[in-house]
Amino acid sequence: xxxxxxxxxxxxxxxxxxxxxxxxxxxxxxxxxxxxxxxxxxxxxxxxxxxxxxxxxxxxxxxxxxxxxxxxxxxxxxxxxxxxxxxxxxxxxxxxxxxxxxxxxxxxxxxxx
Amino acid sequence: xxxxxxxxxxxxxxxxxxxxxxxxxxxxxxxxxxxxxxxxxxxxxxxxxxxxxxxxxxxxxxxxxxxxxxxxxxxxxxxxxxxxxxxxxxxxxxxxxxxxxxxxxxxxxx
Numbered sequence: 450x451x452x453x454x455x456x457x458x459x460x461x462x463x464x465x466x467x468x469x470x471x472x473x474x475x476x477x478x479x480x481x482x483x484x485x486x487x488x489x490x491x492x493x494x495x496x497x498x499x500x501x502x503x504x505x506x507x508x509x510x511x512x513x514x515x516x517x518x519x520x521x522x523x524x525x526x527x528x529x530x531x532x533x534x535x536x537x538x539x540x541x542x543x544x545x546x547x548x549x550x551x552x553x554x555x556x557x558x559x560x561x562x
Numbered sequence: 563x564x565x566x567x568x569x570x571x572x573x574x575x576x577x578x579x580x581x582x583x584x585x586x587x588x589x590x591x592x593x594x595x596x597x598x599x600x601x602x603x604x605x606x607x608x609x610x611x612x613x614x615x616x617x618x619x620x621x622x623x624x625x626x627x628x629x630x631x632x633x634x635x636x637x638x639x640x641x642x643x644x645x646x647x648x649x650x651x652x653x654x655x656x657x658x659x660x661x662x663x664x665x666x667x668x669x670x671x672x
Contacts, residue, residue, distance in 0.1 A: 453605075480658055491566075491651070492606075492662040499658055507659065539605055543658075550596065551660065553605040 451475055453554035455540050461560045462530045470525040470557050472540030478552075479545045481523035483507075483515060485536040486556075492539065498523055500545075530561045564589045568652060568663035575642055576671055583637040583666045585652035590630045595654040597626050597637050600665070606651065610637070642670045 456471045474481065483495040484507075494507030498517040512534060514526045523542075527534060538557045543549040565588045575581050585595070594613050598606040610619045610626040612635070618627040625638040635652055651665040 482658070489664060491664040492653075492660075494659060497658050505658075541606075550608045550611050551606075552608065553598075555605045556603075 453540055453542055453552050455538075455554040455557050457557060458555065459558045459560075461562065462527075463562055464531060466530050467526065467528050468530065468559075469527075470538055470540075470559075471522070472524065472554060473522045474540075474542040474552070475521065476542060476552065477520070478542035479520070480543045480549075481517065482541040482543075482551065483513075483523070483525045484539045484541065485509065486539060487536050495525065495538075530559075532561045535559060535561045564592075564655060564661040566652060566654060566661050566663040568650075568666050570666060571664070572667040572669075574669045574671060577642060577644060579642050579670075580638070580640050581642055581668075583639070583650050583652075583668070585635040585637070585654075585663055587633045587635075587654050587661075590633055592630065592654045595626075595628050595635045595652060596660070597624075597635075598651045598653065600649045600651060602648075609650075639668075642668075644670050644672055646670050 453474045479500045482497040484492040486492045496515040498504045501520045516524045540554040541551040543551045567586045596611045597609045612619045612628040623640040628635045649665040649667045653660040653662040
């Protein structure tokens with residue numbers, strides 16, 4: 450039982466390049482989330498998926514797209530990376546409903562030059 | 563819009579001391595409040611979750627309380643140890659959306 454896994458662990462991009470961050474969970478959770486963490490700003494929700502086949506915007510969705518590929522996998526895509534997207538990205542998952550603990554992956558550190 | 567504040571931003575205590583971390587939030591219409599621990603370069607680990615109908619939760623040396631009416635939660639750590647050194651974050655919200663505080667960085671010194 451690996452919990453929530455993320456790939457890659459670290460990535461350097463040039464401005465304008467694209468990439469996809471991968472996330473998978475093996476806990477049979479319905480809900481999955483993408484956050485970014487920046488110094489002094491805490492974690493902010495980018496997108497979430499309440500169930501397979503659905504996605505919704507969070508607090509900071511601009512510049513990102515997501516895909517809920519199946520119940521296990523939730524990917525985050527940067528179509529044209531910008532230096533402002535330099536951050537640490539975390540994926541999380543939880544069971545159904547609002548009173549469930551969120552389980553986090555180890556994070557992807559992204560540097561956009 | 564929900565705002566979550568954690569004070570202090572950093573705290574250093576000697577080993578063995580009991581300590582309290584504070585979390586305040588502006589909107590009392592919440593489903594739950596969660597406390598997480600984050601070690602440097604790592605993801606978040608859930609410590610305690612308090613449902614909106616509950617007043618407190620305990621796990622080992624940790625006790626978290628919730629006062630919705632005043633918009634406050636506290637995390638009490640008993641008999642602190644160097645291994646407790648980490649950043650502690652609180653988060654609250656409704657449904658699938660959590661709002662996080664910026665955390666309290668705790669250092670427990672020998």
